[in-house]
Amino acid sequence: MPLKNMRIALAQINLTVGDLSGNCQKIISYIQKARARGADIIAFPELALTGYPPEDLLLKHQFVRDNIHTLNRVKEASTGIITIAGFVDKNKGIYNAAAVISDGHLVDIYHKMNLPNYGVFDEHRYFQAGRRVPVYTVNGVCFGVNVCEDIWLDRGPAKLQALAGAGLIVNINASPFHMGKMSFREQLVQGRAGNYGAALAYVNLIGGQDELVFDGGSLIVDKSGQIVARAGRFSEEMIIADVEVGSCHKRITAGRKKKLDSLLKEGDFVEEVKIQAERSRQKKKALRRRMARKMSPSEEVYKALILGTGDYVLKNGFTEVLIGMSGGIDSALVTTIAVDALGKESVHGLFMPSLYTSEESRDDAAAQARNLGISMHTLSVDPIFNAYLKTLKDSFKGRKTDITEENLQARIRGNILMAFSNKFGWLVLTTGNKSEMSVGYATLYGDMAGGFAVIKDVPKTLVYDLCRWRNKKAGYDLIPESILQKEPTAELRPDQKDTDSLPPYPVLDPVLKAYVEDDLSYDEIEEMGCDIDCTKRVIAMIDRSEYKRRQAPPGVKITPRAFGRDRRFPITNKYRNY
């Protein structure tokens, strides 16, 4: 009697780039868990063995060989279950591949057909594209396997596999987070399943890797497009569900066959692979339905920042962090995120007042540290600042005080933070937000000095939203209301306000989004109703600050386009369209 149902497990796990052995061990432990729960299939994320994205490690032949060698251990552990796991295959070129392993045998290797080469992705730099569309038959049912981008194209391999008889499509992913992407993904997966008339199992990675956060949100959807299991976000878990797959031969009608032939691109071909698998016919224990709740935009961003920051710190061998606290909202948010990510014992604050620092800032920073239960050390920068001024006095004779002296203060703070970092082994977290990064309202080697820029992709207006969300969750003003209420200032000269140099953030942020994320032109931004002079000035500031961003530390991508690998802009650039 053919099985018409399959029990599928998806392992949404946190893997580390380059950690072949650690990743392999984790994979094996989840194979055991899935087998114990009676799963017929367990699927792991894209490039699970190597971690994602391995970037130029892929150019090292030894790395590719080692990854293939490590796959053998996964193979040996896959008894009594079908394991699907991402790895790098080699055959002349290299491929972003999925191993299909059954009862200790590598029965097939699928090669990703659609290689993304936009945004943060560089897959054409490394991989050859697959041309073969396999479908697997086992005990009378039929399923297909493909990788990430493969499912984003409507007429891609997933559709071809469904037409060739697959009643279940397993799509393995390493899909980085940005705000709002999850609901888009969910619609896509549901739509594809309904359209193809096949169940769909979507497994995603979780974890932070340099600028990227993988948010999980794995899904199992039945052939009508209904979600039967939804994993949580930003945390490791395995979801498991029974899905109706239907017997293979019933699914292949003449109409489907004809359609399949018409869709196959020149050079691509379908191949059926038979999998021998002895399975017990025992009735399996029923499963409890897992249906994680959805998150609000503020919640998902906040959790992405926690995961991205925590993983950067820990995966790079640090345990403690240091933050320059100014009494302002940016450092208040970053400190709160750090405590949520690492625990209060691992977070150190340093308050570095100057003669321009207000009493209010001092009180606010102290209140923030108190609320979080962290230690905060205070060191005045004035003696050092005066030493600089004295040393530079003759050289700068006759010159007015200007941005030089402002930057010096910021750089003294940067140096003190780095001295603590060197002396105690703490990683410095910087506190600049995306609005500042965009227009260059930040001092290179000053407040930009540090190992990880937690909120560099968070626009200032969203900084406020995140603080309010966190306070609401805390049930009290964890981040003091006075910090949320006061006007933003860098306090580098008397009575300085951000608005001396910049438009108010609610005016600035939409222009930044339009120019940086949406690539709109000056004319198009003007049409949005933005002030003309302001828009011109803002665009010029963005273009002119590229050199600063090039020397900025990495930070978590949370928008559709972050700075870094995501936006590759020339520094030397005379294009002006305003």
Add this chain to the structure above:
Amino acid sequence: MPLKNMRIALAQINLTVGDLSGNCQKIISYIQKARARGADIIAFPELALTGYPPEDLLLKHQFVRDNIHTLNRVKEASTGIITIAGFVDKNKGIYNAAAVISDGHLVDIYHKMNLPNYGVFDEHRYFQAGRRVPVYTVNGVCFGVNVCEDIWLDRGPAKLQALAGAGLIVNINASPFHMGKMSFREQLVQGRAGNYGAALAYVNLIGGQDELVFDGGSLIVDKSGQIVARAGRFSEEMIIADVEVGSCHKRITAGRKKKLDSLLKEGDFVEEVKIQAERSRQKKKALRRRMARKMSPSEEVYKALILGTGDYVLKNGFTEVLIGMSGGIDSALVTTIAVDALGKESVHGLFMPSLYTSEESRDDAAAQARNLGISMHTLSVDPIFNAYLKTLKDSFKGRKTDITEENLQARIRGNILMAFSNKFGWLVLTTGNKSEMSVGYATLYGDMAGGFAVIKDVPKTLVYDLCRWRNKKAGYDLIPESILQKEPTAELRPDQKDTDSLPPYPVLDPVLKAYVEDDLSYDEIEEMGCDIDCTKRVIAMIDRSEYKRRQAPPGVKITPRAFGRDRRFPITNKYRNY
């Protein structure tokens, strides 16, 4: 009477990314020069209108529209001559294209077929690949046009065009420099011409663009593979030569036709385009043969550094630079390059001794400044250093002096340099070499602080070669022999030597090349005969320093693999193959 010869001009010019209007003006001025010298054809580099590489400017629709609009001005100026110029074409997607303009009419647009997506290149990120192989017939002769990478593939469009009757192939390039690449290019171009039995005109860009230097070396080669004109390197010039092209119909034999059909890939096709051009039959004035001499490796690298540095400074709107002079060889070389690039009046030296600075360093720095005729200012860092130590005293109580205090000194120097930069508008040039960048023997925000890292891709052993080459050219010890002779030291603690922390550079540099540029594994490097412990230690240092390099300023690429866009390595990376 059909023309059997064509007079071809190649404009090897310095263009600027984004400067549509400036690039267009320069193109038009060269069209006029070529016409005045009786050229039938003038060819400009790849993406001449936009400059190369425009990177994510290409994602801005307005930029693409503006470039197409600007092409109209080139079209109007192209009377009495055939102009071939690179631009971005748009037709659903965008294409890396060559406009073929005759007598004011845009007669055809060629789309680059082979898009490089390795090394520094990201062309799949932006462009669609062309599928059409045009050949142009004019006055009974036939030629083909293609773009850069197209000629590196033996069975690519150049071969197809030759088989389809082209007696001249015009290949337009934006080919970045690395040491030794020119002789490889020259062999390639000569080999292709001889193989295809067609004359070949290879035009390359010159100029610096962020990390890249385009070195020119344009060539005109006859159908036997003999060079008939060779442009200089690193400088703007037009070369012009008469080449035998042969009448079109004589070139297309049955054998060629058959071969052509067998080589055409599915979906690609050949198309003949007729160009109407009225040309005078007057006897043209004979041309003087231009045959630039070849350069030694040291000379070509040195000239690349001059051009790359000068263009970065000037194209970004600076006129003067500032260099921290230590009395060591790296800053001596960088200062000399800066003077060669910008003139001595534009270069400022700053000597910043500490209690660890030797008299010898002071004398050497002063001698270097004197030899170059530049001003050198001296400021002791000790008072500021003491102010830091005093401020940090309580916090660091009970802790030993360590790298913290060394880094502080370097960072004070960085801050002072940046203060001068802010106050006077001078760009800071950093002085670190590739050996230091590789192993992280440099202080972030200290000696790494600055706008442009002139020799960041120059291994220390090559630093010596470049100094000796420059001294030989000067005819005396422009860079004092004492600087070349003394042992390298950072002078950040008593009696410090580089060899306290690192293997000697002649031992270190081959390991760095093997690991960074050649991607060899630990085992393979060991087989080269390198010391085992040393190799392990060096590889670990390289991997661990990725976070520093990510915050380094850009600098000139002179090796096959530089840091920056050229090597995309994860910071978070647990791969260890030793």
